[in-house]
Amino acid sequence: KDVTLCYKVGAQPAFFVVDAGWRGCSRALHGRRPGYAPRRWWANCRTVAGAPDGLAMLDQQLWELCELQLAALGLELDDLQVSGRGPRLLRVTVDRRGGVDVQTLADASRALSRRLDEVDPFDGPYSLEVTSPGLERSLRRARHYVKSIGRDVTVNTNVEVEGARHHRGVLEAVGEDGFVIAVDGVPRRIAFGQVRGAKTRFEWKKQPKSARKPG
Numbered sequence: 369k370d371v372t373l374c375y376k377v378g379a380q381p382a383f384f385v386v387d388a389g390w391r392g393c394s395r396a397l398h399g400r401r402p403g404y405a406p407r408r409w410w411a412n413c414r415t416v417a418g419a420p421d422g423l424a425m426l427d428q429q430l431w432e433l434c435e436l437q438l439a440a441l442g443l444e445l446d447d448l449q450v451s452g453r454g455p456r457l458l459r460v461t462v463d464r465r466g467g468v469d470v471q472t473l474a475d476a477s478r479a480l481s482r483r484l485d486e487v488d489p490f491d492g493p494y495s496l497e498v499t500s501p502g503l504e505r506s507l508r509r510a511r512h513y514v515k516s517i518g519r520d521v522t523v524n525t526n527v528e529v530e531g532a533r534h535h536r537g538v539l540e541a542v543g544e545d546g547f548v549i550a551v552d553g554v555p556r557r558i559a560f561g562q563v564r565g566a567k568t569r570f571e572w573k574k575q576p577k578s579a580r581k582p583g
Contacts, residue, residue, distance in 0.1 A: 430450070431448050434460055434480060437480055440479075441476055441479060444462065452494075454492065455492065455494060456492070457495050458495070459499065460476075460498050461498075461501055462476050462499075462500060473499070473500060476498050484496065504568055504570050507521065507566040507567055513542040516539050518538065519539055520536070520539075520568065520569045520570075521537070521566060522567060522569055527562055529557075530551075533564075535556060536551065537549040546562075547560075
């Protein structure tokens with residue numbers, strides 16, 4: 369089996385990628401072993417892949433599988449996304465109290481890669497990316513908002529809320545249907561259904577230069 373390990377670090381969220389494929393497959397894609405048959409329960413999920421909610425069902429199956437595998441490593445499954453047409457990209461975001469380092473991402477990548485090999489979730493080749501939330505992160509699920517209470521966020525809405533579609537402020541509270549951010553100190557309630565996109569903000573604060581002593 370041919371396995372390629374790639375690192376990416378920096379100001380953006382650090383992530384660790386495992387691109388694995390059986391010999392003869394592209395190194396950039398995760399392919400199926402010739403003659404390998406997926407487990408029956410996964411095949412049943414595939415039969416509805418063409419339906420409007422087929423991908424949602426596949427996402428749910430992947431979520432349960434990855435959540436269980438990561439829990440064994442003491443990690444939380446923070447998010448999961450399937451994107452792309454043809455070759456798919458499976459992006460898994462993991463987290464834990466105190467943060468996640470590169471070695472932990474590497475261990476999680478290997479564990480998920482082995483488990484996905486067994487169930488073979490897609491009909492064609494795919495890539496697996498395992499990442500941490502990072503200093504700035506997209507807010508896609510209610511749990512992301514809860515974990516970001518007290519942080520500076522920007523939110524774009526698909527309708528005007530308080531006369532604006534772009535909102536920046538401190539996330540103060542999160543409820544079942546929406547959240548409250550303080551924009552210029554004034555609370556503003558936004559429903560989840562009104563959100564077009566949202567993310568946390570992080571600004572590097574420059575340390576003030578020490579005053580020079582007169583010679």
